[in-house]
Amino acid sequence: MTKRTRYFMIGSVGFLTLGLTVGLAAYYGGIRGFAEPAGPEELNYVPSDAAVVAFANVRQLMDSQFRQQVKGLESADHQKGQEELKNEIGIDIERDIDYVVACMLASPTATSTDARSGYVLARGNFDRPRIEAFIRDKGGVEQEYRGRKMFVHAEAAATATTGASHEMALTFIDSKKVVAFGTPAALHRVIDLQFADAQTVRANPEVMKLIGSVEPGNNAWVVGRFDVLSKQAHLPNEVTSQLPQVTWFSAGGHVNGGLNAVVAVQARDEEAAKNLQQVVAGFIALARMQASAKPELNAIAQSITLSNDTSNNTVAVTFTLPLAALDALKAAKTMLQEPK
Numbered sequence: 001m002t003k004r005t006r007y008f009m010i011g012s013v014g015f016l017t018l019g020l021t022v023g024l025a026a027y028y029g030g031i032r033g034f035a036e037p038a039g040p041e042e043l044n045y046v047p048s049d050a051a052v053v054a055f056a057n058v059r060q061l062m063d064s065q066f067r068q069q070v071k072g073l074e075s076a077d078h079q080k081g082q083e084e085l086k087n088e089i090g091i092d093i094e095r096d097i098d099y100v101v102a103c104m105l106a107s108p109t110a111t112s113t114d115a116r117s118g119y120v121l122a123r124g125n126f127d128r129p130r131i132e133a134f135i136r137d138k139g140g141v142e143q144e145y146r147g148r149k150m151f152v153h154a155e156a157a158a159t160a161t162t163g164a165s166h167e168m169a170l171t172f173i174d175s176k177k178v179v180a181f182g183t184p185a186a187l188h189r190v191i192d193l194q195f196a197d198a199q200t201v202r203a204n205p206e207v208m209k210l211i212g213s214v215e216p217g218n219n220a221w222v223v224g225r226f227d228v229l230s231k232q233a234h235l236p237n238e239v240t241s242q243l244p245q246v247t248w249f250s251a252g253g254h255v256n257g258g259l260n261a262v263v264a265v266q267a268r269d270e271e272a273a274k275n276l277q278q279v280v281a282g283f284i285a286l287a288r289m290q291a292s293a294k295p296e297l298n299a300i301a302q303s304i305t306l307s308n309d310t311s312n313n314t315v316a317v318t319f320t321l322p323l324a325a326l327d328a329l330k331a332a333k334t335m336l337q338e339p340k
Contacts, residue, residue, distance in 0.1 A: 038208060038211045038212040038215050038216075039053075039055070039202075039208070039211045039215055040055060040099065040101060040123075042101040042121045042123060042178065043101065043200060043201055043202055043211075044193065044200050044202070045101075045121055045173060045178070045180065045190050045193055045194075045200070046101065046103045046121075046193075046200060046201040047103075047105065047189050047192075047193060047198065047199070047200065047201060048199040048200060048201055048202075048203045048204045049105060049106050049204075050103040050104065050105055050106070050201045050204070050207065050224075051103075051104050051105065051106035051224050051225040051228035052103060052104040052118075052222065052223070052224030052225065052228055052229055053101070053102070053103045053201060053207060053211065053222070053223055053224060054101070054102045054103070054221070054222035054223075054224075055099065055100070055101050055102075055215070055219075055220065055221055055222075056099060056100050056219070056220040057098070057099045057219030057220060058093070058097045058098065058099050058100060058124075059095075059097070059098050059099065060219045061219065061220065061255060062093070062094040062095075064255050064256050064257075065256060065257045065323065066255045066256065066257065066258060066259055066323065067255070069323060088134060089127070089130060089131050089134050090126075090127040090130050090131070091124075091126065091127075091131075096124045096125045096126065097122055097123070097124040098123045098124045099122075099123055099219075100120055100121065100122045100123075101120070101121045102118065102119070102120045102121070103118050103119065103201070104117065104118040104224065104228055104229070105117040105118055105186065105189070106225065106228055117183070117185075117186060118182060118186060119180055119181060119182025119183070119186040119187060119189075119190060120180070120181045120182060121173070121178060121179070121180050121190075122178070122179050122181070123174075123177055123178050124177070125177075126172075126177070126179055128172055131170075131179075132151065135151045135153065135170065136151075138153065139153060140152065140153040140170075141153070143169075143184075145187075145188055145191050146191050146192070146195070148171060148191045148194075149171065149172075150169050150170065150171035150184070150187055150191075151169060151170050151171070152167055152168070152169045152184050153167070153168055153169070167183060167184055168181070168182070168183065169181075169182065169183060169184040169186075169187045170187075171187050171190065171191065173190065173194075206248070207223060207224070210223035210224075210248060210250045211223055213250060214250050214251070214252035215252070217254075218252035218253060218254065220252065220253065220255075221250070221251060221252035221253075222249075222250070222251050222252075223248070223249070223250040223251075224248070224249065224250075225247070225248060225249075226246040226247060226248060226249050226265065227246075227247075229249065245267060245268035245269070245272040246265050246266065246267055246268070246272070246276065247266050247267065247268055248265070248266040249263070249264065249265045249266070250263075250264050251263040251264070257322075257323055258320065258321055258322040258323050259320065259321040259322075260318070260319075260320050260321075261318070261319055261320075262316055262317065262318045262319075263316065263317050264314050264315070264316040264317075265314065265315050265316075266312060266313055266314045267313040267314070267315065268313070269313060270310070270313055272313065273308060273310070273313035273314070273315060276315050277306065277308050277315050280306055280315060280317060281306055284301075284304050284306060284317075287301045287304065288301045288302065288304075299320075299321075299322060299324065300319060300320070300321050303318075303319050303320035303321075304317060304318070304319045305317070305318045305319075
């Protein structure tokens with residue numbers, strides 16, 4: 001696997017699970033039955049201590065009008081990386097993956113060297129023999145854990161702090177349909193959940209309450225603890241120290257012809273919620289002021305609305321990105337690329 005393809009695979013996972021869940025979400029109707037549990041079936045492969053859980057219906061996102069417009073903004077390297085992935089292991093991102101579920105695990109002993117505690121589950125159509133043969137050919141080592149087969153390969157990229165390489169692993173959960181990708185220790189957790197002695201995230205009432213609030217009707221969402229997300233983002237201390245005390249967050253939205261999304265954050269108490277609302281209101285005002293002279297951004301800035309729920313100290317931001325605004329962004333990009 002070339003460096004471009006490896007980075008494309010990792011980047012695509014992040015894009016499809018975190019980036020899409022905040023902004024590029026899609027809404028395709030359907031109200032769940034009264035007794036049906038919230039969330040996709042793959043939540044049964046997410047442990048109860050998951051601090052962040054995300055979902056993206058890749059098939060519907062890729063088929064949306066919005067996605068077709070976004071293609072015009074993609075770089076040539078992105079498209080080439082997608083082709084390499086298809087040619088080398090037979091995975092067509094736009095057709096072979098139905099949806100992905102990702103999670104970050106809370107670890108009381110986590111440090112900067114082991115912060116990558118999480119994994120991605122993808123459901124779709126995979127050529128398992130071809131994928132396994134490719135991993136072996138590239139130096140992957142086959143291991144066994146609790147009677148299940150997994151492949152481990154050391155990532156060549158070194159960390160900035162220790163210079164140590166990261167081991168990444170892959171295992172098939174459901175024959176050819178569900179594959180898990182993450183660190184070996186994280187995938188051990190996935191396999192553990194297939195036995196009766198481990199609890200899934202469905203036993204975590206706080207996380208499931210958040211999922212239940214954003215999951216119906218949305219085909220992309222993310223929920224979780226804000227402290228874990230901020231650590232993963234490696235925000236500077238100067239930034240985190242100025243943020244009001246936030247406990248939980250959620251995001252979800254609607255993409256078809258355009259994009260509608262909502263991001264909600266729950267503060268620690270009433271005072272923190274008021275401070276958070278003031279901070280967000282300031283950012284919105286600044287965004288509107290800077291976008292007023294740019295048609296490709298003004299429609300987005302004007303669509304941003306701020307609301308608060310004093311009953312649970314929650315502040316929510318809603319915004320819209322119509323196709324017309326996306327066309328303006330594409331036109332602006334073309335103008336910047338034209339020789340002067």
